[in-house]
Amino acid sequence: MARVGVYVCHCGLNIAGVVDVEKVAEYAKTLPGVVVTKHYTYMCSEPGQRMIQDDIKAKKLDRIVIATCSPRMHEETFRRAVAEAGLNPYLTEIVNLREQVSWAHTHEPEKATEKAKALVRMGVARARLLEPLEKRRVSVEKSVLVVGGGIAGIQASLDLANAGFPVYLIEKAPSIGGRMAQLDKTFPTLDCSACILTPKMVDVAKHPNITMLTNAEVTDVKGFVGNYEASILKKPRYVDEKRCVGCELCTEVCPVKVPDKFNENLAEKRAISIYSAHAVPKIATINPDYCLRLKYDKGVCGKCQEACEAKAINFEQQPETIQVKVGGVVLAVGSEVFNALEMAELGYGRFKNVVSNIEFERISDASGPTGGKILSPKDGKTPKTIAFIQCVGSRDKRFHEYCCRVGCMVTLKQAILAREKIHENVRIYVCYIDVRAFGKGYDEFYRRARDMDIDFVAGLPSEIHATSDGSLYFDVYDKGTNKLLQIRADLVVLGTGLVPNKNLADVSALFHASRSADGFLLEAHPKLKPLESAMAGVFLAGACQGPKDIPDTVAQASGAAAKAMDLLSQGEIELEPLKAIVDEDLCSGCKICAPICPFLAIEMKTDIVDGKERPRAEVIEAVCQGCGLCSSACPTGAIKIQQYSNKQVMTQVEAALAETCAEGGK
């Protein structure tokens, strides 16, 4: 007969403010097998844990039920405490009275208390059937896959590589650098983005521990924490990476013009070209969608091949698949900028002199299409009036409800750059809802903008119009003056926010990293596990987890790298003992379970019994994640999941349905 101890936590007033904890503890005493019941303000605190440990020793308890917050929060804490007292940690059952009771039923204290009682009844019933389990130890691969070569991926790779971990850095584009490489200056210090980023890009390329794969994508991921196996597709550049010296002789002779993605299509480049001025690696790439030779016929063009002195052009290059084994993954796939075409009223796409803020970065950047002169894309003239419009696509239920977190600071920076570059010859207006300058040195930066004669209009326009000569105007009501203002502008810059990548759903599916309602990747806990995804061994860095500026991205990337080091540094890790077990006598060898397993953890084996072949399923222990799919699919009930056997679950269900305490646990 099990000796159960039930401990009800007040969680300050989080639980006790709604649930009558004394009543719940009192009720638990009536349940079969319960020897001790107690309630306490903070069960997770040192005295709370000691209370449990003392009882285990003094009252010889062998099952512990703790009615407290979500097991995601403190299950590990309590298991450790129980283990310290000499009891197997898996004889602990957590009943969630906070997230599932007090927080969910704040306004119904009586019903909440009844529900709490029912949950405790279920917990005790299940606890009595718990079996002692041992953690599994598996060895891990001491290398890391970093997906995305923006500043987040670069920082994470460098941190990991410097700590001695081999890193595979995968970048989709022909060069690493990401969004940050496109920026002119950075707030709030006005550091030149290229000056602080380019050296890091070079460090990545030169680092002996980093294998940098550009123009590449992850196509498949198998395995589990500590032992992932990833397939990486390296798309052909049609240029031999070892031979190309980046001289750009090919670009000079290429006759085909293509839109320049790095310059946000504000300029054109050639079908064979180097991605950007600071590209790392500085190797030419042929765009197969435009190249005449690749698109049409083997006989045509080929001018680049003639011009190339290094003999690097190879039209026959094929895609290559590379397999890598890694212990952990850092996802740093970044974000996209909101496409203002979706917001038709602002005229983006219709009026050439309405630009997005990322386009303005290219216009202002020294390596951009205008050589760093701020010129209107419509007529190439210096604008006399620039208007910035904030919150385009963000804080808007029609598009994205969240605050983009960078738009205000980007606009302040761009307004300051415009003032510095065009001096007193430009009027600058910023139409805003609020100016959110919350970071270190950010509000000082806002003041700096106001000092530079930049006018802030407290209100957003409803729409932008163009006159017959193409100049822009819009009406905006200013909260400060209570006046309806009409602003005529030669250049309108839209404060477009950051949005999830279009292919983030694929990334999410590939790595089993779930997404939050806003579309970004979801962290394991919003406060306490901001660097981890729900998938063990997959970490998150940068704007793929939510819109972020550079300082926050770098901080998160270093954090994610540290988490990966923490995971892999010991060379082996402990895994939860929740795994599937096959009862050989019951297994009919029907093979239903094997294809269902998402982790490919079931192998079919064949035994010879009495001279006959007898197939049966076998679980590869290290690979099984204990998800339970096989167990529910098994027609003979041969597969059970430890800690979640049919008997344990059904007993709990029966306890849930038992109406009074007298029937509880039967």
Added chain:
Amino acid sequence: MSLIDLMSMAKPNIEARDKILARLSGKELVNCFQCIKCTSGCTALKLLELKPHEIIKLVNLGFVDELPSSDIIWTCVTCLKCVQRCPQKASPYHVIIALRNLAVEKEAKVPEGYLKAVSQILETGQVETYQKIVTRKMETVDRECLKLPKINPPKQSFQAVFMKAMEEKKA
């Protein structure tokens, strides 16, 4: 009451406010964060100084006593631009319509045009009556000389249905 408007010494009327809110399909209709887009684009603002963002904020705070009897709620031309553009789907338009209905309920002064419109719908079945127009050549034309079909007044059953609907709305 914890809130007071020192300019007019007015106090919020929460009861009246909740009556207005009850007429809106969901509370989010007053989830306004004052981005001023509605007022910036308001068709009636330029002519009649209707400030939708003010109306929505006054309702939010509960300063609603003056609103149903004010002329300002009748100046909205129901172009629905604010509904379309509002980033919070807060829609000043729906608040204004709720205020208008409240005004009718309270038997506050309703601009003559609206009453005329009602009787016109009853008589002709149309919101706008057909008119004579002057062409660029300064000729006056009407439907008859343009050989357009004659429009018949509505049947009596239409009037009965219309009146019934009006009564039901009131109740």
